[in-house]
Amino acid sequence: MMRLGWRLLTALNLLTLAVLFLPLAISVLVSFSPSELIALPDRLSMRWYREFFDDWQWIEALWNTLAVAALTIVISFPIGLLAALAYMRLAHRWRSALNVAILLPLFVPPVVIGLGALVFHRSIGIWGTHVSIALAHSLWAMPLVFIVLRTTLRGVDSSLEEAAAGLGASPVRVFFEITFPLIASGVAVGVLFAFIISVNEFIMALFLANSTTKTLPVVIWPKVRYLLTPIVAAASSLVIAITLVLLVVSARLLGLRRLVDAR
Amino acid sequence: MQTRIANLARRPGLLLLLPVVVYLSAFFLIPFLWLLRVSLARNRGGTGYGEGKAFYEPGTWTLDNYLQFLTDKFFLNITLFTVELGLMVAVISTVVSYALAYQIWRAPAWLKGPLVLMVILPKFTNVIVLMFGLLVVFGSRGLLNSALINLGMIAEPVPMMFNLFSVLLGETILVMPYCVLIILAALMSIDRALLDAAGGLGATRFKAFIEVTLPLTLPAISVSMVLSFMWGAAAFAAPYLLGKPDLYTLAVEVDRQVNWRLNWAMGSAIAIILTGIIAACLFFYFRQSPAEERR
Amino acid sequence: MTPRIRVTGLEKSFGAVKAIDGVSFDVAPGELIALLGPSGCGKTTTLRCIGGYDTPSAGDIEIAGRRVNDLPLHRRDIGMVFQSYALFPHKTVEDNVGFALKMKGVTRPARRQQVGEALELVGMSGFGARYPAQLSGGQRQRIALARAIIHRPAVLLLDEPLANLDRKLRETMRHEIRRVQNAVSISTILVTHDQEEALVMADRVAVMDGGRIHQLASPSDVYNRPATPFVARFIGATNFFEGRVTMIENGRATVQLERGPSIIVEASDNTVTGRNVGISIRPERIGIAMVTPPDAQNVSSVRVEAVSYLGATVVYTVTVPDGPAMQVMSALVGNEPPFKEGANVVVWWSPDRSTLIV
Ligand SMILES: Nc1ncnc2c1ncn2[C@@H]1O[C@H](COP(=O)(O)OP(=O)(O)OP(=O)(O)O)[C@@H](O)[C@H]1O
Ligand SMILES: [Mg+2]
Numbered sequence: 001m002m003r004l005g006w007r008l009l010t011a012l013n014l015l016t017l018a019v020l021f022l023p024l025a026i027s028v029l030v031s032f033s034p035s036e037l038i039a040l041p042d043r044l045s046m047r048w049y050r051e052f053f054d055d056w057q058w059i060e061a062l063w064n065t066l067a068v069a070a071l072t073i074v075i076s077f078p079i080g081l082l083a084a085l086a087y088m089r090l091a092h093r094w095r096s097a098l099n100v101a102i103l104l105p106l107f108v109p110p111v112v113i114g115l116g117a118l119v120f121h122r123s124i125g126i127w128g129t130h131v132s133i134a135l136a137h138s139l140w141a142m143p144l145v146f147i148v149l150r151t152t153l154r155g156v157d158s159s160l161e162e163a164a165a166g167l168g169a170s171p172v173r174v175f176f177e178i179t180f181p182l183i184a185s186g187v188a189v190g191v192l193f194a195f196i197i198s199v200n201e202f203i204m205a206l207f208l209a210n211s212t213t214k215t216l217p218v219v220i221w222p223k224v225r226y227l228l229t230p231i232v233a234a235a236s237s238l239v240i241a242i243t244l245v246l247l248v249v250s251a252r253l254l255g256l257r258r259l260v261d262a263r
Numbered sequence: 264m265q266t267r268i269a270n271l272a273r274r275p276g277l278l279l280l281l282p283v284v285v286y287l288s289a290f291f292l293i294p295f296l297w298l299l300r301v302s303l304a305r306n307r308g309g310t311g312y313g314e315g316k317a318f319y320e321p322g323t324w325t326l327d328n329y330l331q332f333l334t335d336k337f338f339l340n341i342t343l344f345t346v347e348l349g350l351m352v353a354v355i356s357t358v359v360s361y362a363l364a365y366q367i368w369r370a371p372a373w374l375k376g377p378l379v380l381m382v383i384l385p386k387f388t389n390v391i392v393l394m395f396g397l398l399v400v401f402g403s404r405g406l407l408n409s410a411l412i413n414l415g416m417i418a419e420p421v422p423m424m425f426n427l428f429s430v431l432l433g434e435t436i437l438v439m440p441y442c443v444l445i446i447l448a449a450l451m452s453i454d455r456a457l458l459d460a461a462g463g464l465g466a467t468r469f470k471a472f473i474e475v476t477l478p479l480t481l482p483a484i485s486v487s488m489v490l491s492f493m494w495g496a497a498a499f500a501a502p503y504l505l506g507k508p509d510l511y512t513l514a515v516e517v518d519r520q521v522n523w524r525l526n527w528a529m530g531s532a533i534a535i536i537l538t539g540i541i542a543a544c545l546f547f548y549f550r551q552s553p554a555e556e557r558r
Numbered sequence: 559m560t561p562r563i564r565v566t567g568l569e570k571s572f573g574a575v576k577a578i579d580g581v582s583f584d585v586a587p588g589e590l591i592a593l594l595g596p597s598g599c600g601k602t603t604t605l606r607c608i609g610g611y612d613t614p615s616a617g618d619i620e621i622a623g624r625r626v627n628d629l630p631l632h633r634r635d636i637g638m639v640f641q642s643y644a645l646f647p648h649k650t651v652e653d654n655v656g657f658a659l660k661m662k663g664v665t666r667p668a669r670r671q672q673v674g675e676a677l678e679l680v681g682m683s684g685f686g687a688r689y690p691a692q693l694s695g696g697q698r699q700r701i702a703l704a705r706a707i708i709h710r711p712a713v714l715l716l717d718e719p720l721a722n723l724d725r726k727l728r729e730t731m732r733h734e735i736r737r738v739q740n741a742v743s744i745s746t747i748l749v750t751h752d753q754e755e756a757l758v759m760a761d762r763v764a765v766m767d768g769g770r771i772h773q774l775a776s777p778s779d780v781y782n783r784p785a786t787p788f789v790a791r792f793i794g795a796t797n798f799f800e801g802r803v804t805m806i807e808n809g810r811a812t813v814q815l816e817r818g819p820s821i822i823v824e825a826s827d828n829t830v831t832g833r834n835v836g837i838s839i840r841p842e843r844i845g846i847a848m849v850t851p852p853d854a855q856n857v858s859s860v861r862v863e864a865v866s867y868l869g870a871t872v873v874y875t876v877t878v879p880d881g882p883a884m885q886v887m888s889a890l891v892g893n894e895p896p897f898k899e900g901a902n903v904v905v906w907w908s909p910d911r912s913t914l915i916v
Contacts, residue, residue, distance in 0.1 A: 086279035
């Protein structure tokens with residue numbers, strides 16, 4: 001009886017994992033198909049990647065994606081970092097207020113953020129620029145940077161900072177000599193999160209991009225609906241690849257840090 | 264003035280807060296207020312295309328958009344479906360996530376990491392990629408149908424896409440990883456000694472689950488429900504790509520009003536209403552849950 | 559000589575809690591003062607206010623004749639050793655020790671020289687390239703000390719520097735710290751709740767309780783002439799009696815105890831007849847024998863109620879008939895305690911061995 005229940009549960013969960021994981025794996029596979037058909041390829045080909053890089057529209061989209069993601073980091077990281085530093089210095093009742101204010105955008109539907117930014121950015125004349133999209137993406141990226149750094153900062157023994165100050169380090173030097181090196185791993189994770197969010201977000205971008213600033217997901221979007229060819233899969237896979245490379249790189253960086261710490 | 268600056272410098276917390284306050288006010292609060300304002304403006308009426316022009320009549324004040332929303336059955340149906348979808352996503356993803364989180368929790372240590380990774384990896388990829396993958400697998404000429412036909416189990420492709428099933432499937436996949444993480448975190452914080460104690464007192468595994476594990480994870484279940492309702496009600500990609508017009512949500516309607524009908528005023532009104540529904544849900548949740556759950 | 563550190567009327571409140579309540583003292587150049595007291599008495603808070611880690615609610619702090627209340631932490635010219643050592647985990651021993659010099663803009667080659675000297679002083683030459691995680695507790699302690707003194711600060715602050723070490727190491731480090739402190743001759747404030755540590759290391763001991771200093775005096779005065787009942791009880795073991803002064807004669811006061819005999823003690827300047835006073839007598843200052851020796855004063859016949867064997871010494875609990883119980887400690891000459899439970903013996907002590915507390 002017990003064992004049967006457990007087996008049923010296992011079967012259900014395997015199915016869940018498959019449904020979670022398959023779409024991703026399959027889009028990558030399809031991108032290597034030699035044919036126009038959306039089907040599992042019988043042999044692997046780089047045809048669609050070649051077409052991708054032959055098409056100016058896709059290259060521009062790739063460039064837009066990376067530019068917006070870089071700007072998102074530039075905007076969300078310092079703001080999130082300073083907010084996390086402020087959080088550590090605040091009294092308890094202010095802390096929760098700050099928390100709520102910063103996390104709030106995560107619960108606002110992206111269409112609402114996108115449309116709000118559309119009407120506002122147009123009125124101040126930045127609509128259609130990379131900065132406009134990055135400012136909107138940062139509403140999701142900054143809270144994550146904040147959470148990650150807040151958690152990391154909690155782990156920093158405050159007597160280390162006091163010791164440095166007592167030895168003559170000004171607050172700014174304390175930060176660069178002591179605090180920052182100690183939270184470097186959190187910094188890497190925070191930057192990575194900001195990047196990943198921006199690269200994959202498309203609903204806000206849908207409202208904010210003009211014809212020359214469309215990011216990859218925005219270009220893919222109508223094509224998934226109306227023109228299903230493997231080039232869409234190739235473009236998607238590139239997005240996945242960028243994400244994975246960054247994940248691995250940062251994991252490496254973190255791994256190295258841990259080695260240093262362990263010595 | 265001088266002393267006030269000196270005071271600020273002594274309380275560096277305040278100075279550090281400046282950027283986040285400025286940023287959130289300028290690019291979160293003000294846009295939202297702007298949205299509210301536009302939702303109270305008159306529609307320009309025309310559908311003339313042209314960049315640089317706003318698609319509402321600035322300076323006008325009217326409640327027409329809200330009145331139209333409340334009196335038009337079309338919008339009412341969309342609203343109902345949006346709430347329904349939110350509820351369904353909340354229940355389905357919480358139940359499925361609980362089952363998965365429970366087994367991950369009970370899995371041997373070496374397996375836990377890879378399993379968690381499998382769950383969160385989809386969150387590192389694009390929403391559209393996931394929807395695309397679902398189309399490839401479940402489409403009428405997709406892998407699953409071809410396989411079933413080849414096996415002789417069915418003669419005609421079973422329509423699995425562009426119905427409620429596919430919309431729910433797509434949206435659940437998007438929301439689930441968060442629910443799994445939330446529930447798993449709650450399970451991990453349970454003191455194993457409690458379960459051992461229950462076992463020692465003669466409870467079967469199932470009994471121990473009902474008597475100890477489930478009650479201790481109730482807060483996580485309610486968080487999971489609230490979050491997945493909020494995200495489910497804000498669904499955009501899944502209904503758009505995997506649904507059909509009678510499965511569209513308020514979020515989809517915002518896009519259609521703004522980007523297709525070029526009626527920003529109406530789009531803004533719908534966006535405000537959608538936000539209101541989600542805010543009401545959050546409010547309700549915070550009213551209900553005791554303080555310690557909120558942390 | 560002007561004091562290096564002068565603290566006057568220092569107060570610090572955390573909300574409704576008054577952690578320190580009017581603390582004043584001076585530290586002379588090169589002097590080591592110990593702040594001693596039970597947990598929560600405000601030792602750390604006092605130290606943190608002096609160092610600038612906390613802002614006092616009231617009172618003044620002067621370092622080398624200059625009021626430093628409004629000086630930020632990094633301009634105070636102090637060295638501090640934290641209880642947890644607070645060594646920077648991502649910096650080598652050399653960079654840890656040289657940190658204060660780096661902040662002053664000293665170049666690396668010049669730093670290296672001074673770091674080498676500091677490491678030599680604390681007996682850690684050759685450890686410069688290691689990370690703190692690669693050191694033992696005692697070694698970290700030495701590095702923390704070297705880091706705190708390398709820039710020759712006006713003041714050295716030590717917050718329970720030995721609390722994390724085992725007993726053996728603690729005893730060695732007491733002398734090590736004192737040796738290094740003498741070598742660089744820095745005025746030092748040491749916080750501890752270990753009375754032995756305070757008595758061994760300090761030139762003067764400030765006994766604190768409830769945010770106040772009860773007594774600030776040399777170790778032997780704090781031990782032999784406690785100023786308040788609290789000090790008497792807190793430092794070492796003591797027999798504490800209360801009574802009333804009935805007579806003063808030739809600098810000696812006769813005190814009638816509430817229960818039991820009257821005893822003769824040395825009077826202090828402010829002793830007056832009829833006053834209620836406390837008397838503290840250390841157990842080891844009391845003699846015990848079968849018969850009364852000649853010239854003995856304050857003699858009582860007592861009964862041995864309990865015997866605690868401590869190896870080098872023995873502690874008897876004795877009671878005076880109709881009177882108080884007291885503890886008597888004596889060195890053990892033989893292998894076994896000479897008196898058994900139930901024995902009837904006499905105890906005595908000379909008036910200058912006990913302390914009258916008004
Ligand atoms: N940051 C703080 N906020 C509130 N109360 C505090 C704070 N720091 C200290 N206190 C309170 O002030 C009092 C004195 O604390 P302090 O740390 O100075 O004691 P201490 O003598 O160093 O004790 P210990 O020997 O345990 O270290 C205590 O009652 C403590 O609870
Ligand atoms: Mg302390």
